[in-house]
Amino acid sequence: MSAPIIAVDAMGGDFGPHCIVQASLACLAAIPSLHLVLVGQSPVIEELITRHPGVDRSRLQIEHASEIIGMAERPAQALRGKPDSSMRVALELVRSGRAQACVSAGNTGALMALSRYVLKTLPGIDRPAMVTAIPTARGPCYLLDLGANVDCSAEHLYQFALMGVVAAEASGVTNPRVALLNVGTEEIKGNQQVKLAASLLQQAIGLNYIGFVEGDGLYRGEADVVVCDGFVGNILLKSSEGLAAMIAARIEAVFSQSLLSRLVGALALPLLRRLKNELGPVQHNGASFLGLQGIVVKSHGSASPEAFQTAIRRALAEVQENLPQRLHGRLEHLLL
The missing domain is CATH 3.40.718.10 (Isopropylmalate Dehydrogenase)
Incomplete structure (x- = not known):
């Protein structure tokens, strides 16, 4: 299996990129096989990374996204009005195959709506579940x-x-x-x-x-x-x-x-x-969206850097378990 790549919505959550960049860099240091794509406003992310010397940039990419979805924003507005949000761009990376999973601490309703729109549900599943x-x-x-x-x-x-x-x-x-x-x-x-x-x-x-x-x-x-x-x-x-x-x-x-x-x-x-x-x-931070044609893990919005690391590790485990494909194979039998 090739090295796992996880797209991280760096702008979501109550504490935003200050928390998420710190957590992401700690995960990179702890897991040598892990590759991350931090998605969000690149000047903000780059400035935060410079505060942590010795980062292995060969396993870290930054994908610019100009817009941020607020924690209180309506899902419909996030879906229709912010095509360049960090959350949506992270999900698009999963759909395109550039990443194997997405992790976000952002607006739950918006993440659900965007995940269903971008990644679609597995055959036989009407709605994903956390x-x-x-x-x-x-x-x-x-x-x-x-x-x-x-x-x-x-x-x-x-x-x-x-x-x-x-x-x-x-x-x-x-x-x-x-x-x-x-x-x-x-x-x-x-x-x-x-x-x-x-x-x-x-x-x-x-x-x-x-x-x-x-x-x-x-x-x-x-x-x-x-x-x-x-x-x-x-x-x-x-x-x-x-x-x-x-x-x-x-x-x-x-x-x-x-x-x-x-x-x-x-x-x-x-x-x-x-x-x-x-x-x-x-x-125990990190709830998975089961039933999608891709891996999405929702972190608690108020997660600390340590808790957000747990969400990233949850996504990594699901990549290693090949969970969507496993679901698809078992559901074909169970839904008959």
């Missing part, structure tokens, strides 16, 4: 959709389940357990959309569908793939991130209350650091 692996008591669980599709039909949820299975299999999960996120585990629970999706999944041949799972069951590791619409998935993900941050802050406050608690905290520090590394959002 997916990420979240930590549970029994290992990672693939949760989708995370916000790309607020309103979904039962058929969309069925397609999301199939794509989630392929993503889990690509990461080494054998016969992934698939569940629908619901307000209860009983068959009578849930809205009509979820009940219809359950009927479709029950009839699917070769799919290990185990039924409904509640939010607490998700974190107990009762399923390997959990499916919901983007409205529910985004709220679940953001609530989980907020809860994790609150617990971390409370632990820190408790250990700083007195001399004794500070001493205990010092003893517990190695374990707390290990827990933070395993469960912290930095280690």
Whole structure:
């Protein structure tokens, strides 16, 4: 396989190129096989690169794009009104074959609209879905959709389940357990959309569908793939991130209350650091857009340089797994 090339939208996100250029250069230094194309306003990017001496420019390109899509901009405006945006140009590099993946921390709605327009969906897939692996008591669980599709039909949820299975299999999960996120585990629970999706999944041949799972069951590791619409998935993900941050802050406050608690905290520090590394959002940043004819990874808009590196690594892993082609081959069988 030739050296992987990833196009990075250098202008997106809450912190823009200052964060993204730093993260990109750190990834280049850490991964000798990686090649990056930083897409955006080239004078800004070049000036930031000069602050980091010793950069291997043989593995780094800059692709100029004059326009920036704002975080609050409407997707329709981004699609029709900004043909030279950094986000769109990065996606065009993937379509043309000059890059194998795109990573952006920019406007989620705009990235979804542009990805569908530029890269198109795989045959049999109506809408791409955002997916990420979240930590549970029994290992990672693939949760989708995370916000790309607020309103979904039962058929969309069925397609999301199939794509989630392929993503889990690509990461080494054998016969992934698939569940629908619901307000209860009983068959009578849930809205009509979820009940219809359950009927479709029950009839699917070769799919290990185990039924409904509640939010607490998700974190107990009762399923390997959990499916919901983007409205529910985004709220679940953001609530989980907020809860994790609150617990971390409370632990820190408790250990700083007195001399004794500070001493205990010092003893517990190695374990707390290990827990933070395993469960912290930095280690799990980057949601993939499954169902496209190309690899697109969405970083959290407020990601730190360390977290954005995780998103780049996620894209690199999908290139190495050849995920779109894998999806296409498996979906042809599953969608029959």
